[in-house]
Amino acid sequence: MTTTAPATIDELIDREQQRFAQSHPVSRANWERGKQHFLYGGPSHWMRRWAGGFPLYVDEAKGARLFDVDGKSYVDFCLGDTGGMCGHAPEAVTQAAMRQLQRGTTTMLPTEDSLWVGEELARRFGLPYWTLTTSATDANRGAIRFARMVTGRDKVLVFSGCYHGGVEEAHVELRDSKVALRNMIHPNGVDHSRVSKVVEFNDFDAVRAALAEGDVAVVLMEPVMTNFGMIPVAEGFLDFVREETRRTGTLLIIDETHTISSGPGGYTRLHGLEPDFFVAGKAIAGGIPAGIFGVSQETAEKIWAAVPYVNPRQRQSAHLGIGGTLAGNALTIATMKAVLESILTPANYDRMIANAQRLAEGARRVIAANELPWHVTQIGARAEIMFTPRPPRNGAEVIATRRGDLETLLHAFYMNEGILVTPFHTMFLMCPATTQAEVDHHTRVFEKFVALLKAEGIA
Template identity: 75%
Template sequence: MTATAIIEPAPDLIDRLIDREQQRFAELHPKSAAAWAEGRQHFLYGGPSHWMRRWAGGFPVYVAKARGAHVTDIDGHGYVDFALGDTGGMCGHGVEAVTEAAARQLANGATMMLPTEDSLWVGAELSRRFGLPYWTLTTSATDANRGAIRIARMITGRNKVLVFSGCYHGGVEEAHVEIRDGKVGLRNMIHANGVDHAAVSKVVEFNDVAALEAALADEDVACVLAEPLMTNFGMVPVADGFHDALRALTRKTGTLLIIDETHTISCGPGGYTALHGLEPDIFVCGKAIAGGIPAGVFGVSEEVSQRLRKHVPDVNPRQRQSAHLGIGGTLAGNALTVAAMRAALGAVLTPENYARMIGNAERLAEGVRAVIAENALPWHVTQIGARAEIMFMPRPPKNGAEVIAARRGDLETLLHAFYMNEGILVTPFHTMFLMCPATEAADVDRHTGVLRRFVAMLKREGAA
């Protein structure tokens, strides 16, 4: 009996299919194409943010309106939005409670570098949800991480920050490192800009307790900056016992532990930290926490606050100036952000809405698993909280190295372009889905149907 040969698709097949989908996208979106051409005359890299050029269609759609879990572009096409501004829109678009609160505060002044009474409620709510007593507001999670790192260095007298390969913590320079082919370098095609990363950064693989222990043994690390599970390099679930080991090793070596929940706030009202009883020294969050208005927060433990105040005491009324922490800015904690944050935390990011969001994420994952099983595909889907991710590998990766070894960037691009042509938006950097309170079961089922059509197209073309 002769063995059946495995026929591999032609090397350039996926590229040709991408070209075809991008051509279809251009034909469907003439107004967005014209707007993008005009934008390239005035904006560096085409859009108000250079991130906006990274959508798989070859250019972004220009939005006419967004409501709830849906977006309509200027060509009149509607989309189910599972990207939600890469988490910034997790409350949903145009949420009434946030919109009304923001409008009221705009009418009464957006920013005065003075507190409002809303801030009293927000501070108490942050402590209640996340368990840390003292908070500072920033304009982004990047700023919150920078502030947390600065504080860690100040009170430990150490310079280095340890991160996990494949992480993402915003524009924090210390986190722009990864391990690739066994060597430490800059991640995500980031260009070197003169920072000596060997002097300020350490990087190990996620879930690797032995590597973490070795990296902390020299006691030269001010802080470990970590997500509870990795979400920005493809979702990488946390291994059993890893958080216990991480907390024990940081305490043993006098290293502060910063938990960044900017994405994992999707796990529940108190994030992964409250759900699993983590005990960070500093807690960071951003994006979704003010309903899409730029915001970040960091909270510190009682011990950290006491150590910090030895370096930077509270205001002495007899002094004309108090010491500057070297963080923040005149827009940090502005009245508009605080009002929106109160509305988001009080009326939108509620236990009831989380239950709805998580239920829809489970529904989406079940639909994807059915498509994978029906077609015997070597893919998987990970669902944690209100977030899910499709990856083109048989099982969830354990660390960044496994993602690098198996990631199919070409197939991701093809899927994303196909999705956009079929009215689905997902995070453009990898295939991650997020639910908001307005997401409906019908939206999820629409995605399952589109994915089935994508797989049928791959089979028809000999690519699967």
């Protein structure tokens, strides 16, 4: 009598990817076709990173549900990695976009809707002056450029393993106490140590030492790290960073592209932070590409001192080296107004945060019942499962403990069971349309995944 040896994680990944390929023949054929003309198979190289071995091709997305060309539906906890945080095709955004499409989309001139949007951004997030961009990446780049302009310094301080879009200065991590490129990003000829300083998140002493040299123009940070596994902030760390930046004449950017899920005014308003620049993107216009950055009164006055308003006697005003002709276009403004007015409301945030808490509690019950050394972190309307006993304190702990193979297996399993999560790590986001039933479906699927691991002797 022979027995079958337990499967390895790699063998289970192969099994799940085969199951996915067999049940998604149309998406699979489309992917092969797409590889003939797109550099990395799809319109964006990000699209190749899904754990099924190839991406789904979407037929329709509505609310918290996504429907593919093979006729299958999914509960979407990825939501465009926050771009769809308002839900897919929310009615208020759809109607606003349709109205504006009929009236013109981009003119490089303001509409009256922009007056309401500017007032609401100031009321909601607490900074008085705003600039619109086409992405959070562009917003971060603009804030960094302003910071260098008014401080006369060149370096940007970031935290190891951070992610701030396509900002070159943030493509870094600490490796052997030196600046290195993060997350398998390929070198491109830039000497990142000339433009960036990198320290570990929650490291008080390292922040103080890095700023003491007086060459840092700005600290760029999330208030809670969310893109390298969710890393909660240590007690007092945000206040400390604010104190040290002020003491050393360094500016501070709080990037809330993800943590805007914490509440109507983001993590900044919820916790009384006082950044010099506030950045958000993705979700702020309901899926229409957009970014914003707000500026404090003191910082705005420094910017105006360097670059005054237009002198009407001059033929040309100074170019600030940021933005583009599509920034602040009429379509983006119209959808942003709809989002701020009708979707990212206190009542909807209450519902989203309650569902995130429900998902986290359900996953914790499964973990506890099976005595697994895993944890779940919940911050606002998002939650994350990580295969470590406790939340990491910094990027180094993530690197040392991360189970990339197990994450890939879980993601492929989820896709086969009708669930989508952020493909880069196991982070879940709620939208206003997410239901308790959809959250409970996740708990059942997660329990099924754990049972698979136990049957194979992996958990």
